[in-house]
Amino acid sequence: MNNRIWNTKNPYQGEYKRVLCVCSAGLLRSPTAAVVLAGEPFNYNTRAAGVDSDHALIPVDDVLVDWAEEIVCVNAGTADRLRRLYKKEELPKVVTLDIPDDYRYRDPQLIQIIKDQYTKHLEEEKVSVKSS
Numbered sequence: 001m002n003n004r005i006w007n008t009k010n011p012y013q014g015e016y017k018r019v020l021c022v023c024s025a026g027l028l029r030s031p032t033a034a035v036v037l038a039g040e041p042f043n044y045n046t047r048a049a050g051v052d053s054d055h056a057l058i059p060v061d062d063v064l065v066d067w068a069e070e071i072v073c074v075n076a077g078t079a080d081r082l083r084r085l086y087k088k089e090e091l092p093k094v095v096t097l098d099i100p101d102d103y104r105y106r107d108p109q110l111i112q113i114i115k116d117q118y119t120k121h122l123e124e125e126k127v128s129v130k131s132s
Helices: 002-007 029-038 062-067 076-085 108-131
Strands: 018-023 045-050 070-073 093-096
Touching: 002 062, 018 029, 018 062, 018 076, 029 045, 029 070, 029 108, 045 062, 070 076, 076 093
Parallel strands: 018 045, 018 070, 070 093
Antiparallel strands: none
């Protein structure tokens, strides 16, 4: 565990934003989101995990939460479950998309939905910063 904790702050990760993508099992939607957000135009350092520890290949844990600068949840239910697992002050910024569990890994339609919804989030964030 100590090596994992040290690696959360490993300086060789570069200056890329660290984004944890989360769905229920961490097998389809969140790994696809991680691929999308790691590529152009976002270029983030991404990981994927699941909130359902009984089914997730890589369950969300303290080390991943500590590593992340932002957590992207695929839907409100996932975000709610994450917030029940962690206190608000323990979590970095949480972004919630609206993606049902109806897609295969890297499904082209899923990729487009992730791009569209995350881009919309960024645009809304810019507007709210300007109006503050």
